[in-house]
Amino acid sequence: MEKSPQTELLGPADVARAAQLLRAGQLVAMPTETVYGLAGDARNPDSVAAIFAAKGRPAHNPLIVHVDSLGRATQFANLPDAARKLAHAFWPGALTLVAPLREGHGLADAVTAGLPTVALRVPAHPLARALLAEFGGPVAAPSANPSGRISPTTAAHVMAGLAGRIAAVLDGGPCPVGVESTILGFEGEEAVLLREGGISAEQIAGILGPPPSARSDTKIAAPGQMLSHYAPAARVRLNVTEPKDDEIWIGFGPDCAGAALSLSPTGDLEEAASALFAMLHHADATGQPIAIAPVPEHGIGAAINDRLRRAAAPRD
Numbered sequence: 001m002e003k004s005p006q007t008e009l010l011g012p013a014d015v016a017r018a019a020q021l022l023r024a025g026q027l028v029a030m031p032t033e034t035v036y037g038l039a040g041d042a043r044n045p046d047s048v049a050a051i052f053a054a055k056g057r058p059a060h061n062p063l064i065v066h067v068d069s070l071g072r073a074t075q076f077a078n079l080p081d082a083a084r085k086l087a088h089a090f091w092p093g094a095l096t097l098v099a100p101l102r103e104g105h106g107l108a109d110a111v112t113a114g115l116p117t118v119a120l121r122v123p124a125h126p127l128a129r130a131l132l133a134e135f136g137g138p139v140a141a142p143s144a145n146p147s148g149r150i151s152p153t154t155a156a157h158v159m160a161g162l163a164g165r166i167a168a169v170l171d172g173g174p175c176p177v178g179v180e181s182t183i184l185g186f187e188g189e190e191a192v193l194l195r196e197g198g199i200s201a202e203q204i205a206g207i208l209g210p211p212p213s214a215r216s217d218t219k220i221a222a223p224g225q226m227l228s229h230y231a232p233a234a235r236v237r238l239n240v241t242e243p244k245d246d247e248i249w250i251g252f253g254p255d256c257a258g259a260a261l262s263l264s265p266t267g268d269l270e271e272a273a274s275a276l277f278a279m280l281h282h283a284d285a286t287g288q289p290i291a292i293a294p295v296p297e298h299g300i301g302a303a304i305n306d307r308l309r310r311a312a313a314p315r316d
């Protein structure tokens with residue numbers, strides 16, 4: 001791919017410039033409430049190809065299409081009733097819905113990696129919303145990190161991973177949620193959890209009713225869910241209450257008063273999710289092996305533990 005010699009750092013006053021770059025087929029990293037996304041025009045095959053090239057992402061791993069409303073989403077997919085209910089409850093927000101592509105959708109084929117379905121999300125971050133409004137079309141946006149590495153929650157993280165490979169970064173400050181969106185697919189009207197994320201299983205059950213919609217035996221393809229993912233360069237050990245001398249210990253809650261870093265000193269899971277990737281980036285930069293305290297599995301803790309298990313998984 002052609003390298004952008006210099007990546008522009010844009011701010012909230014530069015949304016029109018960012019939209020102009022998207023219209024010209026260029027890539028712009030944009031803040032969302034979950035993580036920064038690497039945005040390109042979802043209808044333009046060259047832009048979509050450039051996203052895969054900039055990230056080094058395998059072509060079989062499809063992208064999430066970001067739109068400004070449920071109405072726009074229905075131009076691209078046939079949403080089951082259960083999906084519409086969830087969209088009404090949680091959009092704009094940290095929920096991605098996977099549904100069958102609608103005929104005449106106009107999206108570039110590579111966005112869906114040849115699947116008959118498309119992943120859609122309406123983000124809540126004011127700058128993402130402003131960019132989508134100004135651009136006026138669907139934006140494909142995977143997390144703005146080199147494939148397999150930790151997702152970015154600041155503009156500096158994006159620059160560290162992708163500077164020189166993308167046209168611009170729109171700086172909207174740190175991402176408040178801090179873990180990626182929850183992804184749900186549908187077997188008929190039955191929701192199937194494909195990735196834990198910013199909206200908890202409990203919240204989803206609150207709309208669709210119990211039993212919670214988590215199933216692991218689904219036939220729905222979820223090509224991006226490789227085990228080793230979100231990987232720091234350093235070795236990562238989980239559920240550590242007694243760190244070794246050479247390790248940098250990331251604590252959680254008041255029992256870890258001796259830890260160098262803490263996801264949340266008071267044991268607040270939302271705060272921990274928000275801090276998670278920045279702390280992994282920071283710990284990784286020390287070059288020391290990383291040890292992480294136990295994190296409870298309820299609420300957004302499930303998404304935190306999912307990312308931690310992937311960070312600690314053996315690499316090949």
Ligand code: TXA
Nearest residue numbers: 034036037062063117118119142143180181222223224
């Ligand atoms: O919060 C988020 O979701 C962020 C922000 C930028 O929106 N985006 C994000 O994108 O995490 P990415 O590419 O890192 O993860 C998207 C996941 C991948 O695991 C991919 O396989 C899955 O969505 N996905 C996309 N289209 C799909 C489809 N049609 N069926 C099943 N999974 C799909």
Ligand code: MG
Nearest residue numbers: 142143144151
């Ligand atoms: Mg990602």
